[in-house]
Every structure is written in structure tokens, then in C-alpha cells.
Amino acid sequence: MSDAAATADRAAGQRAAYVHIPFCHRRCPYCDFAVVDLSEQRASIERYVDALIAEIAMEPPWQPLHAVNLGGGTPSILHPADVQRVLDALKARFGFEPGAEISIEANPEDWTDEHAAALRSTGLNRVSLGVQSFDAEVLVALGRAHDPGMGIGAVAASRTAGFDNVNIDLILGTPGESQRSWQETVATAVGLGPDHISAYALTVELGTVLSRQVSAGAPAPLEDDLADKYETLGGSLPARLSHYEVSNWAAPGRECRYNLTTWAQGEYAAFGLGAHGHRSGVRRRNVRRLDVYLETVEDGRRPEAGSEILSSWDREKERVFLGLRRRCGVRGGAVADVLVTSEAGSRFLEAGVIRMEGERLIVARPLLTDAVAREVLALEERPGR
Numbered sequence: 001m002s003d004a005a006a007t008a009d010r011a012a013g014q015r016a017a018y019v020h021i022p023f024c025h026r027r028c029p030y031c032d033f034a035v036v037d038l039s040e041q042r043a044s045i046e047r048y049v050d051a052l053i054a055e056i057a058m059e060p061p062w063q064p065l066h067a068v069n070l071g072g073g074t075p076s077i078l079h080p081a082d083v084q085r086v087l088d089a090l091k092a093r094f095g096f097e098p099g100a101e102i103s104i105e106a107n108p109e110d111w112t113d114e115h116a117a118a119l120r121s122t123g124l125n126r127v128s129l130g131v132q133s134f135d136a137e138v139l140v141a142l143g144r145a146h147d148p149g150m151g152i153g154a155v156a157a158s159r160t161a162g163f164d165n166v167n168i169d170l171i172l173g174t175p176g177e178s179q180r181s182w183q184e185t186v187a188t189a190v191g192l193g194p195d196h197i198s199a200y201a202l203t204v205e206l207g208t209v210l211s212r213q214v215s216a217g218a219p220a221p222l223e224d225d226l227a228d229k230y231e232t233l234g235g236s237l238p239a240r241l242s243h244y245e246v247s248n249w250a251a252p253g254r255e256c257r258y259n260l261t262t263w264a265q266g267e268y269a270a271f272g273l274g275a276h277g278h279r280s281g282v283r284r285r286n287v288r289r290l291d292v293y294l295e296t297v298e299d300g301r302r303p304e305a306g307s308e309i310l311s312s313w314d315r316e317k318e319r320v321f322l323g324l325r326r327r328c329g330v331r332g333g334a335v336a337d338v339l340v341t342s343e344a345g346s347r348f349l350e351a352g353v354i355r356m357e358g359e360r361l362i363v364a365r366p367l368l369t370d371a372v373a374r375e376v377l378a379l380e381e382r383p384g385r
Helices: 003-013 044-058 080-093 113-120 136-141 148-161 179-191 209-215 223-236 257-263 290-298 312-323 334-341 343-351 366-378
Strands: 015-021 065-072 096-106 126-132 166-172 196-201 242-245 248-250 267-271 276-279 282-286 304-309 354-357 360-363
Touching: 003 242, 003 257, 015 080, 015 257, 044 080, 044 267, 044 290, 065 080, 065 257, 080 096, 080 113, 096 257, 113 148, 126 148, 136 179, 148 166, 166 179, 166 223, 179 223, 196 223, 223 366, 257 267, 257 312, 267 282, 312 334, 312 366, 334 343, 334 354, 334 360, 334 366, 343 354, 343 366, 360 366
Parallel strands: 015 065, 015 267, 065 096, 096 126, 126 166, 166 196
Antiparallel strands: 196 248, 242 248, 267 276, 276 282, 282 304, 354 360
């Protein structure tokens, strides 16, 4: 087994926590996350942090965590003292494994030298910077509040503050973004020497401002353009950044542990508005309305909107569905056997889209990962299995 495969499989036994910070200065037009407009809810931040800490105390005790991710929304909006309170609550309730990954998502406009240093002192050791592009016009089209210089400065501030695990998030395929613009964005990102790069295709999600704009006649992302830019990225990154997941590249040892845990169907607790967790085979999701979340927690109740326990077949489908996103693939099993012997699977094998490498099923052509995943989700259990 390769080192990458061993690392990926080991993550199934790790424990993680996700903390959702929903506040944003404004909602980006493509965003469908549980987000709250800060201009309307600034007074709710302290109340929300209090609720997070109360919710953490409701979670059953656990073994120490291997990874923590503060996501959003815009977690970098928080005052360092509030971040410290949240991390202290997690540590008191669960403990952290030695060398645990403690990560925060940040927007460049928030990430000054002083703020980065103060947040680093709370125990955070990884930052994911929502740069998205180094083209000013593309950033405007994406509704971002920062300019290219702020993105460059955010990486520098992270290094000055002592972060030795820095991710740059990019979005590819914004309508109006030229190939030259994208190439320059990739070159700028590489030149900043990040430890990790994530790149996601712009997606039109129902209910977003972008979806309404597209419905009204605005241009949508084009599949061929997305594919070309994805290939451009993969061919432009240095060898030190290994392609370990369909949308993620990392230096050795800098793979995102929190994401590895979720892709390996590991266990993770989740706190905050709209957060999703997975413990003891049960998937839970929280309410998405801020007022309901706050009132529920303050009333001493868990803010759960629903939960589910997957059947053994559905759980195995999920394991394969998630695991196929990783470049090392996923160990075979009943679902993998059904896939490769199905009509669609046979076509994929013949076309070189998937392959078996020892006991592992691998998507050999990353651009077609979603197509393979759709076939996995559609598989029905065969009698006798």
C-alpha cells in the first residue's frame, strides 16, 4: 500500500470537530451555506459564541480530537478572545491529540499582521485563505470584498504570524475569466509558496443570487472552460504539491486532516448553525435559522434539525462515493464489486475512467469523478450480498 493510501485509510479512525461561524460582511452571490449578514446581526456574535460553548458541553464526551476546523461563513471575523473560548471549550470537553490540526478559514480583508498573530496565539496552526482569484475583475464578479494585493498580503501575514500550514482557496471558471487570467492567478498562487491549494469549479447552486442571475440571462460557467482550467491548474503546480484529492493539492504532511477524516467516513462532531456531524454511525444536522439555533441552545436543548442512520448498503455506498474523491481511491468491497461489473462500470473500465489497482478502486480521470460518483449512488444492492 502506498503512503498516500495508508494516510487516507488511517483517517477513518480519526476524530474531528467542525465549528460553523455563519457571519459574513456580505453573502457572495454563489454561496448557499448557512450564512448570516453581519451588518444585521453584529450584536449576535457574543451570544452566538456563548451558544457554541453551551452546545459543545451537550456533546457526549469523546477521545481527543485529531483535527478541528472553524468554517463558515467567515470565522476570521471573530475576535481572537472568542476563538480562544471556543477552542478552550473543545479542548476541555474532548482534548486534542498531540500535534492536532487546528484550522480556521479566513478572508484576506480580515487577515492583517496583527489579527493573524493574535489568532495564531490561540493555538490555531493552519489557515485556509479564501483568495479565490488574483484578478481584480474576477473578484468583483464573485462578489468578494478584497483585492489581489490583500490576497498576497494575507499569505505573507500568515507566515509572519508563524502559520506553517497555509492553504490558498481558488475558484475556477467564473464567466468572463480568461485563460490568461486563470494562468496568472495560478502562477501567483504558486509563487507565494503555499503548503496546500484547493481549487473548486464555480457551481450554480439553486436559491443563490448567482442562480437567479443565470435564470435572468447572465452567463453561466461553461463545462469545457471549467475542464480546460482544471487541466491548466494540474499542469502548472510544482511537484512538491501532490494531487491527493480531486480538488486538493498538498505538500508532504500538509494534507487537510479534517477533510481526510470526512472523506474516509471517519467521525466528526459538529457545532453551530447548519452544521453536519457524524458519530457512532449517526448523521446529524443542525437548524439553519439563527434565531431558532440561539433560542434552542439557550433553552438547554440540542439544536438538531434531523438525523439518520444509514443502512449497511447505503453506508458502504457512501464510503465508496466519498473515497473515490481521493487520488489513491478506496478499498474494494460489495459496492465496488457491483460497480465494476455493472454496465456503466464496464464502460468506465474500458474507457480508462476507473481502474483496479490491487484491492483499490481508483478514478483515473479526475474530471469524471462526479460521473462515477453518480453511478455509485444509483447502485442497488444485489440479492445474496
